[in-house]
Amino acid sequence: MQLPSSDVLRGTLDLLVLKTLTLEPMHGWGISQRIQQFSRGVLDVNQGSLYPALQRLELRGWIDSEWRTTENNRRAKYYHLTAAGRRAVGAETESWRRYVTAVEWILGTS
Amino acid sequence: MSVRKRIATWLRALFGKTAVERELDEEIRLHLDLETEQHIRAGVPPSEARRRALIAFGGVEATKEAHRDARGVSWLEDGAADVRHALRAFRRSPTLAAAAIITLAVGIGANTAIFSAVNAVILRPLPFPDAGRLVSLGEDNSEFGWRHSQVAPANMLDWQEQVAAFADVAGYVDYGTTATLTSEGEPKLLVSSEVNGNLFAVLGVRAQLGQTLTPAETWDTGSRTAVISDRLWRRQFGADPGVIGRTVELDDHPVEIVGVMPPEFGFPSEQVDVWLPTAWDPAFRAQTFFRRAHWMRAVARLKPGITPADANTQLQTVVRRLQQQYPATNRVMGADMMPLHDAIVGDTRQPLLVLLGAVGLLLVIACANVGNLLLVHAGGRERETALRLALGAGRGRLVRQAFTESLVLSVLGGAAGLALGLWGTRALMSLQPPDMLPVHDLGVDWAVLGYVSLLAVGTGLLFGIAPAVRSGRRLPAEALGEGGRGGGIGSRMRRWGDSLVIAEVALALVLTVAAGLLVRSFRQLQHVAPGFDGTGVLTATLALPAARYDSREEVVNFWDDLVRRAAALPGVNAAAATSNTPLSPAHWSSQFSVAGRAPDDHGSDAVHREVAVGYFPLMRVPLLRGRLFTDRDRAGAPLVVLINNAFARTYFPNEDPIGQRLAFDRVPDSTSIWHTIVGIVGDEHQTTLTREPRVEIIAPAAQDVRRGMTLLVRTSGDPLRLAPSVRRLVAELDPKLALESIATMDAVQAESLATQRFVMTLLLVFAGVGLLLAVVGVYGVMAQVAKGRTREIGIRMALGARASEVRWIVLRHGLRLAGIGLVLGVAGGLAGTRAMRALLYAVSPADPATFFAVPVLLFITAAAASWLPALRASRADPATVLRVE
Numbered sequence: 001m002q003l004p005s006s007d008v009l010r011g012t013l014d015l016l017v018l019k020t021l022t023l024e025p026m027h028g029w030g031i032s033q034r035i036q037q038f039s040r041g042v043l044d045v046n047q048g049s050l051y052p053a054l055q056r057l058e059l060r061g062w063i064d065s066e067w068r069t070t071e072n073n074r075r076a077k078y079y080h081l082t083a084a085g086r087r088a089v090g091a092e093t094e095s096w097r098r099y100v101t102a103v104e105w106i107l108g109t110s
Numbered sequence: 111m112s113v114r115k116r117i118a119t120w121l122r123a124l125f126g127k128t129a130v131e132r133e134l135d136e137e138i139r140l141h142l143d144l145e146t147e148q149h150i151r152a153g154v155p156p157s158e159a160r161r162r163a164l165i166a167f168g169g170v171e172a173t174k175e176a177h178r179d180a181r182g183v184s185w186l187e188d189g190a191a192d193v194r195h196a197l198r199a200f201r202r203s204p205t206l207a208a209a210a211i212i213t214l215a216v217g218i219g220a221n222t223a224i225f226s227a228v229n230a231v232i233l234r235p236l237p238f239p240d241a242g243r244l245v246s247l248g249e250d251n252s253e254f255g256w257r258h259s260q261v262a263p264a265n266m267l268d269w270q271e272q273v274a275a276f277a278d279v280a281g282y283v284d285y286g287t288t289a290t291l292t293s294e295g296e297p298k299l300l301v302s303s304e305v306n307g308n309l310f311a312v313l314g315v316r317a318q319l320g321q322t323l324t325p326a327e328t329w330d331t332g333s334r335t336a337v338i339s340d341r342l343w344r345r346q347f348g349a350d351p352g353v354i355g356r357t358v359e360l361d362d363h364p365v366e367i368v369g370v371m372p373p374e375f376g377f378p379s380e381q382v383d384v385w386l387p388t389a390w391d392p393a394f395r396a397q398t399f400f401r402r403a404h405w406m407r408a409v410a411r412l413k414p415g416i417t418p419a420d421a422n423t424q425l426q427t428v429v430r431r432l433q434q435q436y437p438a439t440n441r442v443m444g445a446d447m448m449p450l451h452d453a454i455v456g457d458t459r460q461p462l463l464v465l466l467g468a469v470g471l472l473l474v475i476a477c478a479n480v481g482n483l484l485l486v487h488a489g490g491r492e493r494e495t496a497l498r499l500a501l502g503a504g505r506g507r508l509v510r511q512a513f514t515e516s517l518v519l520s521v522l523g524g525a526a527g528l529a530l531g532l533w534g535t536r537a538l539m540s541l542q543p544p545d546m547l548p549v550h551d552l553g554v555d556w557a558v559l560g561y562v563s564l565l566a567v568g569t570g571l572l573f574g575i576a577p578a579v580r581s582g583r584r585l586p587a588e589a590l591g592e593g594g595r596g597g598g599i600g601s602r603m604r605r606w607g608d609s610l611v612i613a614e615v616a617l618a619l620v621l622t623v624a625a626g627l628l629v630r631s632f633r634q635l636q637h638v639a640p641g642f643d644g645t646g647v648l649t650a651t652l653a654l655p656a657a658r659y660d661s662r663e664e665v666v667n668f669w670d671d672l673v674r675r676a677a678a679l680p681g682v683n684a685a686a687a688t689s690n691t692p693l694s695p696a697h698w699s700s701q702f703s704v705a706g707r708a709p710d711d712h713g714s715d716a717v718h719r720e721v722a723v724g725y726f727p728l729m730r731v732p733l734l735r736g737r738l739f740t741d742r743d744r745a746g747a748p749l750v751v752l753i754n755n756a757f758a759r760t761y762f763p764n765e766d767p768i769g770q771r772l773a774f775d776r777v778p779d780s781t782s783i784w785h786t787i788v789g790i791v792g793d794e795h796q797t798t799l800t801r802e803p804r805v806e807i808i809a810p811a812a813q814d815v816r817r818g819m820t821l822l823v824r825t826s827g828d829p830l831r832l833a834p835s836v837r838r839l840v841a842e843l844d845p846k847l848a849l850e851s852i853a854t855m856d857a858v859q860a861e862s863l864a865t866q867r868f869v870m871t872l873l874l875v876f877a878g879v880g881l882l883l884a885v886v887g888v889y890g891v892m893a894q895v896a897k898g899r900t901r902e903i904g905i906r907m908a909l910g911a912r913a914s915e916v917r918w919i920v921l922r923h924g925l926r927l928a929g930i931g932l933v934l935g936v937a938g939g940l941a942g943t944r945a946m947r948a949l950l951y952a953v954s955p956a957d958p959a960t961f962f963a964v965p966v967l968l969f970i971t972a973a974a975a976s977w978l979p980a981l982r983a984s985r986a987d988p989a990t991v992l993r994v995e
Contacts, residue, residue: 027137027140028137028140028141029140029141029144029145032141046167046168047141047145047166047167047168048138048167048168048169048170048172048173048176049168049173049176051134051137051138051173051176051177052173052176052177052179052180053180055177055180055181056180059180059181074140074143075136075140076137076140077133077136077137
């Protein structure tokens with residue numbers, strides 16, 4: 001399932017990225033792999049849309065980045081959560097849950 | 111992200127964009143590599159693995175765009191990106207960029223220079239504090255047709271005392287008076303201005319050194335003082351501060367210098383070197399001449415809170431009172447006031463505004479040309495544009511980019527234009543006829559800079575519309591298809607090109623017609639018979655100082671001597687003298703009456719000149735009746751005068767004037783002095799060739815003595831070669847005399863047309879440039895047309911069309927456009943040239959000859975410009991042309 005880009009679902013992508021980074025710092029490809037893994041193959045994020053999302057999150061101050069070398073001696077940009085980001089994960093998760101509940105009410109499933 | 115890092119990102123995004131982009135590239139590359147490797151590990155062959163990785167990633171370009179947008183400096187960064195993009199595009203086509211920038215620079219530069227003049231003369235307020243409260247006062251006489259003319263001092267003083275609305279009134283002399291400086295080496299002639307003591311106070315200016323005159327010095331205080339100009343201070347006294355208090359010899363009187371004026375003070379004209387107080391004898395106040403002779407100009411400062419309308423009402427009340435109190439002199443004298451600014455600017459407004467209109471047209475032509483250039487440029491990049499559209503670039507983005515290109519060009523062109531304009535401003539200042547522009551300097555100030563900036567942005571938008579609209583509207587498929595067919599310009603772009611050519615031709619026609627009208631007008635002026643023949647005549651003007659030549663005999667003897675010895679100089683055929691040469695700016699006029707006639711209720715006013723014997727033969731002015739002056743007409747002999755033909759026709763239409771008598775009084779009485787008319791001479795133009803000769807009475811210099819006269823010598827060769835010997839002669843007769851001016855009569859005559867010549871020359875230059883641009887524009891568009899129809903031409907030729915038929919196709923297109931442009935131009939010209947009426951002499955603004963010749967000329971030019979592309983089109987090899995697709 002591809003995630004089309006729209007404001008709401010852009011926000012969803014942001015949330016997914018944040019959640020992924022709570023575990024450990026990662027580079028872009030690693031994040032996309034992790035999201036795929038955790039969603040058990042359901043969410044196949046349009047990999048390219050990750051990078052604008054990462055830039056947005058960086059500008060909001062929720063993540064930070066630095067260039068490091070990987071195990072295979074390649075240069076990669078690693079992202080990690082900031083303190084503000086850590087706080088945001090909780091809040092964003094909360095508002096996501098509220099949103100989903102509201103949608104379910106409207107759709108009549110409970 | 112910390113503030114520091116955020117700012118760093120911003121800056122990098124703007125200026126080191128490549129670094130940010132490079133990083134993103136690296137990230138993406140790594141991502142794709144890792145994804146590819148994953149597939150390879152799963153057993154997929156490498157090329158297939160790569161393909162899958164790319165699919166999984168999605169659009170790389172789209173990602174980069176989204177990343178750019180997410181950076182949050184979108185519009186600013188995009189703007190900077192667009193600018194860089196534009197600069198790169200220009201670097202790739204340097205000739206196009208250079209052509210566009212030069213064209214714009216010429217258009218904007220010309221506008222800058224002329225606008226500087228308009229700004230300095232018309233827009234800028236006078237450099238006096240609260241200059242809006244200053245008004246110029248003039249006297250009117252409806253019977254003589256005087257309007258805002260010089261005032262009589264007694265009247266002016268009465269206004270000062272009786273008009274409550276005026277805080278103060280000051281008088282000054284504004285025609286060229288001179289004073290000879292004799293104590294500082296060689297006798298030096300200075301331009302002087304006699305002013306009331308309170309003039310500086312009324313204007314509100316202070317000296318830069320020392321002080322200005324005091325109000326008391328309007329009247330004789332016993333001591334003589336002077337205020338000098340900054341220019342004189344530097345040139346003559348080496349900017350020595352010790353000049354204050356120094357006494358110099360001026361016109362043979364000791365005069366103390368009390369102050370130096372600042373450099374930008376040039377009232378009543380920039381030429382004034384020294385201001386002298388009027389120092390009138392208080393007894394003058396009651397004397398008739400003080401109220402009858404009009405020689406002063408007056409400026410008044412309104413009291414705060416008084417409107418000009420109120421002040422005028424009060425002034426008119428006083429004027430009416432004076433008319434009743436002094437009927438002999440004031441019965442028909444009125445007065446009027448106008449803002450001082452208008453009085454000073456007056457004559458130059460019309461020519462300046464015409465010039466401004468002309469350069470405006472030139473700029474529009476330049477814009478049309480550049481627009482054309484850009485359209486051609488864009489045409490060459492059709493495919494690139496189409497590809498970008500197909501790849502997802504926003505249409506708005508492309509339009510913005512096209513506009514940015516135009517703006518970058520116009521900013522560069524504007525900067526170059528500003529530089530060109532500054533140079534042009536300086537050139538204008540130095541080339542203008544002296545005193546045509548009554549300002550100290552045409553400096554660049556904020557108004558000019560603002561104007562230039564507005565022009566630059568405006569032109570960018572103006573000529574940017576066409577390419578921008580074009581680039582935004584193209585559908586990719588359409589563009590790719592047509593662009594692929596070699597030489598591509600679409601039909602829409604061709605229409606734009608056509609419209610631009612029509613506009614250029616029309617505007618160039620208007621400009622050229624305007625220039626043509628001025629040329630014709632000037633030629634007419636040059637052919638006006640001045641009434642004399644000045645070729646070969648040298649003039650030398652000098653004034654005898656009253657201090658050393660206080661008796662009539664001394665003056666008469668000097669001039670007799672001078673003329674006699676001048677006639678004896680080697681190379682001189684004849685010599686004479688006159689109080690005023692014809693075609694000079696200022697002339698005395700006097701009222702007169704004819705013996706035996708009732709005092710003319712309409713009053714009469716005639717130019718009043720004095721000449722030495724031999725003047726008329728020397729200047730080849732014909733004697734029409736009677737006799738000329740002889741040596742017997744001197745002091746003690748019966749008083750005689752000559753009249754000119756105009757006078758005879760006006761006042762003696764049916765009788766013989768010879769033997770009639772004239773007096774220089776409006777109402778003759780027992781004290782009147784009568785002169786007998788002994789002859790009629792031909793008319794000479796007294797002031798300008800544009801005005802009809804006025805009625806004139808001429809008296810012999812021996813009887814009606816003048817200290818300041820002009821010596822005339824006639825020679826067969828170049829008159830200037832006589833100048834040194836004339837100078838020597840004057841020095842021999844009196845070493846303390848300085849010559850006011852020495853010039854050939856031809857030069858004086860040419861000088862009288864200086865303003866017309868100046869405006870005409872400028873307009874010719876503008877029209878020439880405009881025409882050149884239009885020709886280039888026509889050629890460019892025709893070349894595009896030919897290129898665009900290459901396929902059609904190839905087919906036709908393959909089907910057997912002759913070269914001449916092909917040529918005709920292209921030529922016809924060009925002629926059609928030119929024709930439309932000419933029709934529009936003629937219509938516009940007929941409407942527009944009416945504004946020039948005041949500048950034309952004996953030529954109608956709708957002059958048929960000009961309106962016929964210029965369109966024909968332009969039509970031929972446009973045909974020639976279309977010919978070359980037509981020729982080239984017909985030479986194309988059909989096979990090559992058809993194969994290009």
